[in-house]
Amino acid sequence: MKREEFNNLVYHIVSIIPYGRVTTYGQIALMLGTPQCSRQVGCALHNAPEYFELPCHRVVSSMGRLVPDWHEQRTLLSNEGVYFKDNGNVDLGRSIWRWNATDIWEKRYKV
DNA sequence: GACGTGACAGCGC
DNA sequence: GGCGCTGCCACGT
Numbered sequence: 316m317k318r319e320e321f322n323n324l325v326y327h328i329v330s331i332i333p334y335g336r337v338t339t340y341g342q343i344a345l346m347l348g349t350p351q352c353s354r355q356v357g358c359a360l361h362n363a364p365e366y367f368e369l370p371c372h373r374v375v376s377s378m379g380r381l382v383p384d385w386h387e388q389r390t391l392l393s394n395e396g397v398y399f400k401d402n403g404n405v406d407l408g409r410s411i412w413r414w415n416a417t418d419i420w421e422k423r424y425k426v
Numbered sequence: 427g428a429c430g431t432g433a434c435a436g437c438g439c
Numbered sequence: 440g441g442c443g444c445t446g447c448c449a450c451g452t
Contacts, residue, residue, distance in 0.1 A: 318449065340434055350435085351447055357433040358449055374433080378441095382433045402441090431450085439443085 321347065325359040332373045335395040336412035337405050341377045353377075373397075373412075379405035 328343050340356040349355075360371045372388040375381055379400070381388050393399060398406035 321449090341436095344434090349448095352449085353434045353447085354432070355434090355448055361433055362450075371433080376433080377435055380434095385433075388433095428452105430452085432448105435445105435447090437443105437445090439441105 316347070316349070321349075321352070321355060322359040322362070325356050326363060326367055326369055329360065329369045329371055329374060330367070332370055332412055335397060335410070337373045337375050337379075337392065337397055337407070337410050338412045339375055339377045339407070342411075343374070375405050375407075379407045381405065 324347050325343060328338075328346060332338055340353045341350060343356045344350050344353040356374070360369070360374060363369055363371065372382075372385075372391040373395075381392075381404070389399070389403070392405065398409040400406050
């Protein structure tokens with residue numbers, strides 16, 4: 316898999332995240348078949364051109380933690396009806412996007 | 427081409 | 440459940 320392909324796939328996946336749902340870097344990496352490249356997902360989004368208009372605010376870390384120093388992200392998510400916990404993290408159990416019949420995340424987050 | 431950096435995940439405490 | 444350490448890989452300098 317080339318870098319460019321990897322990035323394009325990341326952009327594609329992010330672009331199809333449904334409204335009001337979130338997903339994680341690790342999940343995207345898993346979908347690409349490279350679960351060890353979670354950091355690259357974040358890196359790809361960081362380098363994503365603005366005109367892609369990606370809903371990258373719907374991508375959070377595996378713990379539901381938001382992007383550091385990007386407070387607008389929380390506003391955007393809450394506007395979409397995403398659930399938050401008391402500690403300010405996203406409630407993945409309620410708002411994670413299950414892209415398929417995979418039960419990995421159901422087990423992990425006890426959906 | 428080498429080195430430092432980072433929008434992370436996983437594991438242990 | 441929260442915090443810190445380590446491994447990972449692409450990017451920018």
